[in-house]
Amino acid sequence: MKTDTSPEPKVAFPPSRPDSPWRQVLAFLLEYNLVVIFLVIFVALAFSVRYFFTVQNMLGLALSVSQIGMVACTMMFCLASRDFDLSVGSIVAFTGVLSAMVINFTDNLWAGVAAALLCGAIIGLVNGVIIAYLRINALITTLATMEMVRGLAFIASHGQAVGVSNADFIYFAGSSFLGMSMPIWMTLACFIVFGFLLNSTVYGRNTLAIGGNPEAARLAGIHVERMRVVIFLVQGVIAGLAGVILASRITSGQPNSAQGFELNVISACVLGGVSLKGGSATISGVIVGVFILGTAENVMNLLNIDAFYQYLVRGAILLAAVVVDQQRTRGE
Amino acid sequence: MLHLNEISKRFPGVRALDRVTFLAEPGSVHALIGENGAGKSTLLKILGGIYQPDSGSLIVDGAERQFVSAGSSIAAGIAIIHQELHYIPNLTIAENLLLGHLPHHYGYFRRRDAIRTAEGHLRRMGVELNPRAKLKTLSIAERQMVEICKALIREAHIIALDEPTSSLSHHETEILFRLVKNLRSQGKILIYVSHRLDEIFELCDACTVLRDGHTVATHQTLTGISRAQLVEEMVGRKIDDIYNYRPRSLGSTRLEVTGVTGKQVTTPATFSVRAGEVVGFFGLVGSGRSELMHLIFGAARARSGLVKIDGQPIRARHPIDTIRRGIAFCPEDRKESGIIPIRSVTENINLTARQRAGLRGFFIDFSREFGVADRFIQRLGIKTPNRRQKIRFLSGGNQQKVILARWLNLADVRVVIMDEPTRGIDVGAKHEIYNLIFELAERGCAVVVVSSELPELIGIADRMLVMRDGAITAEIAREDFSEHLALSLALPDEQAA
Structure with missing residues (x-):
């Protein structure tokens, strides 16, 4: 290829001079500003809020965000592929009820877990097939399944909490390993697994490609429909897992649990810089997003702030984060 | 008269326009031709106030102007009809035409007034369209006419058409040409961007050729100019x-x-x-x-x-x-x-x-x-x-x-x-x-x-x-x-x- 015959003016990019340390720090701050901002706030809180930076409180904080954290991992994939899923909260509630009922019936923990995961998978599959193959808007589809699955939870439980006395079940979320309880370990595992999936596998990169330009992805030989179904299916499975863990933590399947859960999960993702336009997401961002939400709630509890104000603060944080992000990425 | 004098514009790594001069007279259709990337659309964007030139001046009717935004260009009576049209498909022609200053009575939309006003404008332009028709029901050529009509309502006297025929059928092209000729006889300055040389010879009075951001040639008249000459000027070498x-x-x-x-x-x-x-x-x-x-x-x-x-x-x-x-x-x-x-x-x-x-x-x-x-x-x-x-x-x-x-x-x-x-x-x-x-x-x-x-x-x-x-x-x-x-x-x- 002879490029020197080109009449086009040679493009002169500024030579990449070795950056000064300060410049590197600045670039790092801009790139990871969310992580840095969070760390700064975290350190500030550790010094200013009593009992905040104690082992016990940290574990409590981690436990409180464990379900949101797990589902945020799969929601990240969903948003990154330019989709949306409102049904996760209902899936959490329904699979909690379902697993409690199955465990009461069989007296076997794993039967309950299997039922919850399978049920989550089926709901996710239905979502995915309707959205990908029937081409119905994801917002509407999952709004509908959100209502329906919540309905199923109430129908199955007759509107009552389903108590469980099975010892294995209570031990499931109550057990701990190396001082951290099981749900935290599972959330950690989700962060690692889904972070790896996003960054290092064809599955993850295809997800970003689909979100970046679905038509181009299709013409490049990506099976877009199948990918979207898989994304929703995995989301359903993880929501099902979160449902069992939540039920185990509260030792009963409650049909009205996890109200507004889906919005918290989406908030966490958006806080973590996942673009609603699809195509960009980072696991570090999502982790930070999850912890920002959890920390805000935790600190307000420690400071004895009325729970009603927590809604106000959560919304304000979300708004502030997206405004800042918008300013940062403007003109890109 | 419109005079773009020695306009230069650089983008990172590319000199899009290098001292381009362009002169258009009232009552004429001036063609602007050149290959893709020659700088035609950059020039139009400068005229439309979307880009600001690095140097050079823009003279409209003898007065030097600076367009800091699209709004200031519109205010100076310049209308650019882009290839992609901007309209609201579900509103009627009348509503699209008068958008931004719909006739109303304390907020109550006076539909009949709007239709009457729109009808008047369309008639003056010599276009037969029903102002009650929704834009989405029109052909692309008709939508283009609505766009041009919108420009005339804003009293534009310089109208630039950017590849207007690229998605028109032969018949629609003829209708557009009739409209353009009509506007020319009203003394408007028309700028016609196209790479279809046949159209240029049929419609235009004068022609400016751009290549790689330079003005290669300006022909005040097209009589005696051959097609091959224009092609050579555009490409700058034997095509092969x-x-x-x-x-x-x-x-x-x-x-x-x-x-x-x-x-x-x-x-x-x-x-x-x-x-x-x-x-x-x-x-x-x-x-x-x-x-x-x-x-x-x-x-x-x-x-x-x-x-x-x-x-x-x-x-x-x-x-x-x-x-x-x-x-x-x-x-x-x-x-x-x-x-x-x-x-x-x-x-x-x-x-x-x-x-x-x-x-x-x-x-x-x-x-x-x-x-x-x-x-x-x-x-x-x-x-x-x-x-x-x-x-x-x-x-x-x-x-x-x-x-x-x-x-x-x-x-x-x-x-x-x-x-x-x-x-x-x-x-x-x-x-x-x-x-x-x-x-x-x-x-x-x-x-x-x-x-x-x-x-x-x-x-x-x-x-x-x-x-x-x-x-x-x-x-x-x-x-x-x-x-x-x-x-x-x-x-x-x-x-x-």
Whole structure:
């Protein structure tokens, strides 16, 4: 290829001079500003809020965000592929009820877990097939399944909490390993697994490609429909897992649990810089997003702030984060 | 009078306009021509206040003006009718025309007044349209007229039309021409951007030619100017140079298409391409040429027909099936369906290759991908600061090279289909892409190039197939190539005259 015959003016990019340390720090701050901002706030809180930076409180904080954290991992994939899923909260509630009922019936923990995961998978599959193959808007589809699955939870439980006395079940979320309880370990595992999936596998990169330009992805030989179904299916499975863990933590399947859960999960993702336009997401961002939400709630509890104000603060944080992000990425 | 004096504009890495001078008189239609990337649209954007020139002056009716925004240009009586029109499909003509100052009585919309006002405007313009009709029910030509009418309501006296006929039928073009001539007789300054030379000779009084950001020539009158002269001024050299046609020996039949039909391709399409052959497809917009390529590639569902590669039939239900069998496809609209804009050059190059190889294809071999990216950036001369750059920051030509690299990266590509491979690409990059096309053919690929630029097909194709109204209507051998022949075969019958 002879490029020197080109009449086009040679493009002169500024030579990449070795950056000064300060410049590197600045670039790092801009790139990871969310992580840095969070760390700064975290350190500030550790010094200013009593009992905040104690082992016990940290574990409590981690436990409180464990379900949101797990589902945020799969929601990240969903948003990154330019989709949306409102049904996760209902899936959490329904699979909690379902697993409690199955465990009461069989007296076997794993039967309950299997039922919850399978049920989550089926709901996710239905979502995915309707959205990908029937081409119905994801917002509407999952709004509908959100209502329906919540309905199923109430129908199955007759509107009552389903108590469980099975010892294995209570031990499931109550057990701990190396001082951290099981749900935290599972959330950690989700962060690692889904972070790896996003960054290092064809599955993850295809997800970003689909979100970046679905038509181009299709013409490049990506099976877009199948990918979207898989994304929703995995989301359903993880929501099902979160449902069992939540039920185990509260030792009963409650049909009205996890109200507004889906919005918290989406908030966490958006806080973590996942673009609603699809195509960009980072696991570090999502982790930070999850912890920002959890920390805000935790600190307000420690400071004895009325729970009603927590809604106000959560919304304000979300708004502030997206405004800042918008300013940062403007003109890109 | 409109006088753009020594306008210069630089973008990072490119001098888009270099001391361009442009003079247009009232009561005349002034053509602005040049190849893609010559600077026509930049000049229009400066006139429209979207870009500000780095130097030079803009003189309207003897007074120097500076347009800091689109609003200030509009206020100065300038209207630019872009290729993509901006309108609200679900509102009526009257509402679209008066948008922003709808007649109302304490907020209550006075529909009857709006319709009466709109009717008046339309009549004065000499256009017969029902102001109650919704925009979405109109043809593209009619929507364009509404747009022009909107400009006249704002009392524009300088009206620039950017490739207005690119998606108009012959009949609609005539209506538009009548309107333009009408406006000329009213003493407006009209600027007409087009690359269709026939239209220029039919409609325009004067002509300015741009090339690579320079004013190459200004003709105050077009009488006595030949078509060949304008072409030479636009291209700046003998046309054959940029194509650099290389004859090849042809192999056996690679791609065989038999009786394929789809939504637009109504007559079964049958053709074949031999190994090493470059076949050009020519046809007007809507003739079914793009759809036929989608059908072959499996990106659209064929109603009937059979596609064979090296004698083996393919059941194409999804592009995956055809890619696996060695078909590569560069889509017509790079931005909409070619690139993943916010991902890096590396990812865009490796997108297809990484889909293959079964279970092992689950994990990504990053060091291999980086190597591939660097190799293609160097080999194809892709101008990018590094492989991590998001592809949307690259120029059109370089984006196209990335898409080509995506396919060149596959070892066993046997058929390459390119739909408008050089649209919106500057001359230099075009030349490089033609070279790549020949390289692919020399490697033994069957190459299909769809283009609406006849000179391009005449320059590179071994054989040309013409499509019209959803059917392949003619085949022209290289020795019989002529613009006149191809065009007359592509135009629908009633227009051929």
